[in-house]
Amino acid sequence: MTEPRAIAGQAAEERALAHLEARGLTLVTRNFRCRLGEIDLVMLHRGTLVFVEVRSRKSSRFASAAESVDLRKQRKLARAAGFFLLRRRAFRHHPVRFDVVALDGPSPARYAIQWVRDAFRPGGL
Numbered sequence: 001m002t003e004p005r006a007i008a009g010q011a012a013e014e015r016a017l018a019h020l021e022a023r024g025l026t027l028v029t030r031n032f033r034c035r036l037g038e039i040d041l042v043m044l045h046r047g048t049l050v051f052v053e054v055r056s057r058k059s060s061r062f063a064s065a066a067e068s069v070d071l072r073k074q075r076k077l078a079r080a081a082g083f084f085l086l087r088r089r090a091f092r093h094h095p096v097r098f099d100v101v102a103l104d105g106p107s108p109a110r111y112a113i114q115w116v117r118d119a120f121r122p123g124g125l
Contacts, residue, residue: 012056012111013040016101019113025050028091037080041101049094051081053119056103056111065102066116074098078122098122 017027025043032039041052053073055065069077077098085092100119103111 008056009054012103013054015103015111015113016052016054017041019101019115020052023115032080032084034080034083034087036083037076039077039080039084042084044094045097047094049091049096050099051077051084051096052099052101053077054101054103058106065104066100066114066119069100069119074120074122081122 013030017030020041020043021027025045028042028044028049030041032042039051040054041050043050043052053069055068057065057068081096081098085096097118098120100116102114102116104114105111
């Protein structure tokens, strides 16, 4: 049985993917998992490989969805991206970017979407 939180997360990811594709990005893969972490979406945008973290929040009482991508999460994403580049050599020479798609609102149908391009820049990539 799938938990409601997982269903909401999947719905948020679907909304984020549709939002990005409508703006010209092309999906490479989704939910890339390795021992170092997971990357929600890997996309191409005008020759740049884009690693996308999708975050959704019903309430911004403690932090908005975008603000929830803290330094610890950024480091985890950067390590997973490095592993992705080791495994998928065809993308090794592409410039890379880390984006966040933040969805805030009471339900997936009523999310306000914020696309933060180049949200952070980890060292070494």
